[in-house]
Amino acid sequence: MNILVINAGSSSLKYQLFDMDNETVLAKGICERIGIDGHLSHKPANGKPNYEADIAMPTHNEAIQAVLEKLVSDEYGVVKSMSEIDAVGHRVLHGGAKFTESCIVNDEVEQAIEDCIPLGPLHNPANLMGIRACKEVMPGTPQVAVFDTSFGMTMEPKVYIYAMPYEYYEKHDIRKYGFHGTSHRFVSQRMLELLGKPDAKVIVCHLGNGSSLSASVGGKCVDTSMGLTPLAGFPMGTRSGDVDAGVLEYVMEHYGYDIHEMLTILNKKSGVLGISGVSSDFRDLDNAAAEGNERAQLALDKFAYEVKKFLGSYVAALGGVDGIAFTAGVGENSPEMRENIVKGLDYMGIEIDSEKNKVRGKETDITGTNSKVKVFIVPTNEELMIARDTKELTAK
Ligand code: ADP
Numbered sequence: 001m002n003i004l005v006i007n008a009g010s011s012s013l014k015y016q017l018f019d020m021d022n023e024t025v026l027a028k029g030i031c032e033r034i035g036i037d038g039h040l041s042h043k044p045a046n047g048k049p050n051y052e053a054d055i056a057m058p059t060h061n062e063a064i065q066a067v068l069e070k071l072v073s074d075e076y077g078v079v080k081s082m083s084e085i086d087a088v089g090h091r092v093l094h095g096g097a098k099f100t101e102s103c104i105v106n107d108e109v110e111q112a113i114e115d116c117i118p119l120g121p122l123h124n125p126a127n128l129m130g131i132r133a134c135k136e137v138m139p140g141t142p143q144v145a146v147f148d149t150s151f152g153m154t155m156e157p158k159v160y161i162y163a164m165p166y167e168y169y170e171k172h173d174i175r176k177y178g179f180h181g182t183s184h185r186f187v188s189q190r191m192l193e194l195l196g197k198p199d200a201k202v203i204v205c206h207l208g209n210g211s212s213l214s215a216s217v218g219g220k221c222v223d224t225s226m227g228l229t230p231l232a233g234f235p236m237g238t239r240s241g242d243v244d245a246g247v248l249e250y251v252m253e254h255y256g257y258d259i260h261e262m263l264t265i266l267n268k269k270s271g272v273l274g275i276s277g278v279s280s281d282f283r284d285l286d287n288a289a290a291e292g293n294e295r296a297q298l299a300l301d302k303f304a305y306e307v308k309k310f311l312g313s314y315v316a317a318l319g320g321v322d323g324i325a326f327t328a329g330v331g332e333n334s335p336e337m338r339e340n341i342v343k344g345l346d347y348m349g350i351e352i353d354s355e356k357n358k359v360r361g362k363e364t365d366i367t368g369t370n371s372k373v374k375v376f377i378v379p380t381n382e383e384l385m386i387a388r389d390t391k392e393l394t395a396k
Contacts, residue, residue: 001395002026002084003387004071006064007091008130010122011035013063017071017078017085018387026078027071031063038062042070044078051076060126060133068137087142088134089390091182091382092127094120095147096173102150102389105131105143113145119173119228144390151181154220162228176232178224180206180328184214186385187327187378192219194365194376200322203314205307206380207337208328209237209280213307215314215321223317225310231267234306235299237280240270241306272299282330282337304340311341315348321373324350327380333360342375349373 001021007014016028029042029051038057043050051070057063070076071085079085090105096116103109110131117124127145134143152160160176161169168174178184184204191202199218206212212233214224225233225241234241243266252262265274273280276299278288288296315321325331326338335357342352349372356366364377 001086001391002079003390004085004088005091005383005386005390006088006130006134007383008060008126008133010126013060013067013130015067016383016387018384020387020391023384023387029067029070031057031067033057034060034063038066040066040070042067042076044076046078048076048078060129061136064130064133064137082138082141085138085141087144087390087394088138089144089146089386090127090131090134091386092131092145092147093123093149093179094177095145095149096177097153097175099145099147099150100153102144102146102386102393104393105135105145109145119177142394144386144393146182146386146389148179148181149177151185151214151221152176152178152224155223159223174228176224176227178212178214178221179226179230180210180212180214181221181224182382182385183327183380184212184216184221184224185219186382187325187380188214188216188219190363190378191323191325191376194378195323195374197322201318201320202323202325203311203318203321204325204327204378205311205331205341206328207307207326207331207334210239211236211307211328211330213310213314215318217318223314231263234310235271235275235303237282238268238271238273240266240274272303275299275302282334286334286336300337300340304337307341308343308345312345312348315350321350323374323376325376325378327378332377332379335360338366338377346370350375 003018003020005016011034013031017026019026025045027044032039034057038055040055041052055066072079072081092113094116096119098112113128131143183206187204188202192198192200202216204214210230212225215222231239232242248262276285276296278296285296285300289300330337338357351368351371352366352375353368367375
């Protein structure tokens, strides 16, 4: 069974075609500059050459069309015809409280995704464009929506409610949802296998450009660090994470910003970029800190400190923890950051082995000899998770 996974952004569209009989990637690529001019980069995994060219993409329809042409072409293709693509799985950012799990797209689901646009104003319209383009270009092929927010739907009311007037929740669905749910689900499920314990208490540290932590029991989310929007939690590449709301009033008055300008700063100019003034990229920060840049070091220290605090609070929330996983760009590739986060948690029974921790980007048990809690690096794979859900919902 072949499944095409689509992650549609407003001007880009990433794709991977999976052979789900053995969970291998047949081809992947990205369409960029959709609506501007259009560029396709296509990489087949069967030894055929890569394809890279400007192709006119006034809308997502032309982008999908171009992808399908390449997937079936003699020169760059990996399947003989479109009929060999059995289903399409779409990443959808926000499913509100309506979607507790992935589902097959029908008119009602499409409408519900549209209804969630106020909650995901940047991503949901683009995700919908991807779904609609596929429907048009591949009529009859089942489409599945996989929501970033559905993992968080098992949180209890006391976890997801904001301590604000209750009518905001009742009338406008304002609550904590959480994001990176597909990654947290993939990694926490893998942790249950690695721990050999189906009801294990697991904390997943998804540390990338955007970062979040999740606490789960038996793969069901108990708490997660992001909120109504992906701005919440601890500092990220460019996002502030949680800040004292009183600071906003002060900054807005002092600099004359309106709320939109303020939010742009919190989303795009804050986090480790804001503190360091150097970069949002952790490799740049590592290099700058190594050369003696104190603000780069401060940004790295702040990041490790805040992640450590979330980690500790999740051990408390879960009443103990069986396993901790590090994933995403920083979590998988930065031994220094993992070490700094875990340092000092030995009294909680959490220790890592500094030799084993030298690994980058590979599933590895990095648990320290005296650690009571298992610690792993688990590379995330959101696309495979989407493909698995799509297979489960569409396989006859
Ligand atoms: P996104 O949220 O965009 O998916 P990723 O999960 O790809 O982000 O993570 C990107 C981050 O991972 C970047 O800040 C990058 O610097 C960091 N990263 C990648 N490799 C390393 C490394 N070897 N050491 C430290 N940080 C790394």
